[in-house]
Amino acid sequence: MPLRVGFYGFGSIGRLAARxxxxxxxxxxxxxxxxxxxxxxxxxxxxxxxxLGVRVSSDPSALTGADVVVHATGSFLDKVYPQLVKxxxxxxxxxxxxxxxxxxxxxxxxxxxxxxxxxxxxxxTVLGTGVNPGFILxxxxxxxxxxxxxxxxxxxxxxxDAARRREPFRRKVGVGMDPAEYRxxxxxxxxxxxxxxxxxxxxxxxxxxxxxxxxVEAQExxxxxxRVESAGIVxxxxxxxxxxxxxxxxxxxxxVVRIELHAYVGAEDYEEIVVEGGGYAVRWRSSGTPGDPATxxxxxxxxxxxxEAPPGLLTMVDMVAFRPxxxxx
Amino acid sequence: MPLRVGFYGFGSIGRLAARxxxxxxxxxxxxxxxxxxxxxxxxxxxxxxxxLGVRVSSDPSALTGADVVVHATGSFLDKVYPQLVKxxxxxxxxxxxxxxxxxxxxxxxxxxxxxxxxxxxxxxTVLGTGVNPGFILxxxxxxxxxxxxxxxxxxxxxxxDAARRREPFRRKVGVGMDPAEYRxxxxxxxxxxxxxxxxxxxxxxxxxxxxxxxxVEAQExxxxxxRVESAGIVxxxxxxxxxxxxxxxxxxxxxVVRIELHAYVGAEDYEEIVVEGGGYAVRWRSSGTPGDPATxxxxxxxxxxxxEAPPGLLTMVDMVAFRPxxxxx
Numbered sequence: 001m002p003l004r005v006g007f008y009g010f011g012s013i014g015r016l017a018a019r020x021x022x023x024x025x026x027x028x029x030x031x032x033x034x035x036x037x038x039x040x041x042x043x044x045x046x047x048x049x050x051x052l053g054v055r056v057s058s059d060p061s062a063l064t065g066a067d068v069v070v071h072a073t074g075s076f077l078d079k080v081y082p083q084l085v086k087x088x089x090x091x092x093x094x095x096x097x098x099x100x101x102x103x104x105x106x107x108x109x110x111x112x113x114x115x116x117x118x119x120x121x122x123x124x125t126v127l128g129t130g131v132n133p134g135f136i137l138x139x140x141x142x143x144x145x146x147x148x149x150x151x152x153x154x155x156x157x158x159x160x161d162a163a164r165r166r167e168p169f170r171r172k173v174g175v176g177m178d179p180a181e182y183r184x185x186x187x188x189x190x191x192x193x194x195x196x197x198x199x200x201x202x203x204x205x206x207x208x209x210x211x212x213x214x215x216v217e218a219q220e221x222x223x224x225x226x227r228v229e230s231a232g233i234v235x236x237x238x239x240x241x242x243x244x245x246x247x248x249x250x251x252x253x254x255x256v257v258r259i260e261l262h263a264y265v266g267a268e269d270y271e272e273i274v275v276e277g278g279g280y281a282v283r284w285r286s287s288g289t290p291g292d293p294a295t296x297x298x299x300x301x302x303x304x305x306x307x308e309a310p311p312g313l314l315t316m317v318d319m320v321a322f323r324p325x326x327x328x329x
Numbered sequence: 330m331p332l333r334v335g336f337y338g339f340g341s342i343g344r345l346a347a348r349x350x351x352x353x354x355x356x357x358x359x360x361x362x363x364x365x366x367x368x369x370x371x372x373x374x375x376x377x378x379x380x381l382g383v384r385v386s387s388d389p390s391a392l393t394g395a396d397v398v399v400h401a402t403g404s405f406l407d408k409v410y411p412q413l414v415k416x417x418x419x420x421x422x423x424x425x426x427x428x429x430x431x432x433x434x435x436x437x438x439x440x441x442x443x444x445x446x447x448x449x450x451x452x453x454t455v456l457g458t459g460v461n462p463g464f465i466l467x468x469x470x471x472x473x474x475x476x477x478x479x480x481x482x483x484x485x486x487x488x489x490d491a492a493r494r495r496e497p498f499r500r501k502v503g504v505g506m507d508p509a510e511y512r513x514x515x516x517x518x519x520x521x522x523x524x525x526x527x528x529x530x531x532x533x534x535x536x537x538x539x540x541x542x543x544x545v546e547a548q549e550x551x552x553x554x555x556r557v558e559s560a561g562i563v564x565x566x567x568x569x570x571x572x573x574x575x576x577x578x579x580x581x582x583x584x585v586v587r588i589e590l591h592a593y594v595g596a597e598d599y600e601e602i603v604v605e606g607g608g609y610a611v612r613w614r615s616s617g618t619p620g621d622p623a624t625x626x627x628x629x630x631x632x633x634x635x636x637e638a639p640p641g642l643l644t645m646v647d648m649v650a651f652r653p654x655x656x657x658x
Contacts, residue, residue: 066463305650
């Protein structure tokens, strides 16, 4: 029996995930979206896979019978909370790309406790994940940290050329904008930059048995100091090329965890994870991970486990058994 | 309550794991070994941690009360099977560095089925892991493969300078020997080289939902073509510098999984994992992972999960929820 997957949110990530699901031999039971341009259209035709006989619906009951629902509508738990509650009340298991759901107890502890209670009451499992937060800057970090006797410090960087991402991504990281205007929109929450620095830091901390005394996160625009061109995208001098941000966890004055995201036009595509401890450092570096396909792939790579897991609100720490330890003294 | 850890086998890996356990704040309840030079000695003094009041015993009952036992005595399941049965019959959870236990159904299916049955009957959990097999060439590979939509091919290499390893490691990879004599000892099983190529291949295959039509493994001596010196170890021309080996899984004629180990004097210290699929490749490369500390750390990083897991004979596929998918058509 193939896994039966539903999709709540059929924008670019939802559609990409649906393509990955089909490639992997899973069955698509339904797709839900509020976009009038999508409702009523054939799911298979929308993803270039030919007619599937399943139409996008505006009604979540279209997902009845799914073993697991891929939820991909927004970054902030308070906004998507009613959607998740609806799915939970239908008894459906959910794997979501909502960034703040990756460690919901950090930013939304009240909603997290309510979601967990509702999920248990209705026999539903809920997990937030994706490439970042969810993988490169957290799960892969504490996985690799497991090779070190006692962790002194972990650092991870994900650097990506915003020119090679989708237009909505470039918009949220401010590409081409006036720096003062972008800073204002970041402050007001009208644009978000990257969401999830603290969530990644908390996932690593919890996996390492660490209760940080302080968690910080910040991001700022990267301003082009000359004309930058990459993959057909041009940024003029003085305009925003993207963002650079970080999250960190401290024990007293000691920074134990630091993760950084560099997302601007012309940035090198790479990731690096460095774990120090026990007198040596382990260093892994990649040639870059394409964000959208990786998010879709990671979500589908966890779909079976979410469908089988016990009810409740889970995190990636529940999905990966590695428990390295950080030095606390 | 700190985790209470016992040690079955208190050779170099067992002692290193005990040091890591203490550093992490775990409690050592006992250690068992048959070496008359170890029996009766204080565990803490043997690992340079000061008197602990726990003595090495030749009697496994010294491990009574452990939440989990670190088992580190040998590479071959048929040899260590009676030791594992003894621990299981005591109802103890076990995490073992026995290489062939990493995927015991491959080389010892009869013993694997018996161990699983006994473990369930006695409420014990058993897991085989370590740096390799167990991590670099398998678990980390299928973890990273989860970022790719549909895997066409995975390749992983672990390369290490045998000059920087323990003398027993150099002995098993034949350093300094006559090539013909080493080949003979490999054939006769008097020396093993690396053990676990096929186990790593099977872990990756199972995690990717793949039943290989064929699994192969082979290794051969690397013969010095000139005088090689590294970290104070010299290999004369014409003598064995170490081994190079591989394991691979096929679907028909297509090689889907290939893992390699290069372990010889003068080899570069690095690891590389490349996953191809969905029209792109993801590539991660390390600056090398020190084998013995990593094995001790990985075993301890899984000790808590093994103590909490349901009874039975588990593999690393049970410890990490990622399920990428390989193209099977």
